[in-house]
Amino acid sequence: MTKEEIRLAESRTRKKHWKRWGPYLSERAWGTVREDYSPHGNAWEYLPHDHARSRAYRWNEDGLAGISDRRQMTCFALALWNERDPILKERIFGLTGNEGNHGEDAKEYYFYLESTPSHSYMKYLYKYPQAEFPYAKLVEENRLRDKSQPEFELLDTGVFDEDRYFDVFVEYAKADIEDILIKITVTNRGPQAANLRVLRDEKGRRPVFGNLEKFQTNPHWRDLPLFHEYFHGDSGSGVGASHQTGWTGVVTKLMQQSGESRERRNSETAVATAPASGSRPREDAPVLT
16 A cells, blocks of 8 residues: 555544644635625625735635645745735635626636645646736726627736746645645846745745734744734734734644543544444545535
8 A cells, every 4th residue: 555545544434533633724814705794695795805815714714725724723824925915825816706707706827736645745836927017907997898799808908928926935844744844945037136025024024923022033033923802004013912822722632632632532532333344444534515
């Protein structure tokens, strides 16, 4: 058996839950019915892309090149900034059903390149323009077109002229079911040098920490992933309470332990009521709610 076949066998028998983490994080959760709390069911208008950076989702999350556990209790994704855009690039942009001349449509270029069945290895590519992202132009031009005309795409805006864009590759490799290595590779495809902020800026600062010097410089704090309630749409700094060292961290740990305990009980039950020889037990498939 190959190593991947061994991982799949361990997953089927629930010996090891290799599929617990995977590419389950959506590129966008704005404009969806599960986030719609409007009085008349206007999901597109209730939470459009322009609101997503300033409002908290209730039922799911989104992100670029993201992964999560299968219940989306913990998510990881990229935040990019080309120093030209008015906002951070944290999720896929697109048109709502009422904005596009052919209905709802994502206006980005991103590719899922690789993924083993157990998600032990995953590779993703996002193409990020070096010029300011033409959010308004895409909305306005498509709104002017009728159904008989072709869609106005991101490539039509000219932001990729002369190959002035970044290829952002994100790779995930599992050393174990809860040990995931992440590699981010950025390639400038353009003819000139250009800036792109992925993690810290040139001064070693992270936008999420804003002006909090303790978090920006203290070695015991600067690498912590904080879980803020909101984020500033222009600077990316965290706004509102952050519970990395508070109750949210405790509750998250308790939820994790509860889930692991429940899985152990299910595993014991499955062993006690094992199927007849020749039949296959149920796959350890991702559960998305």
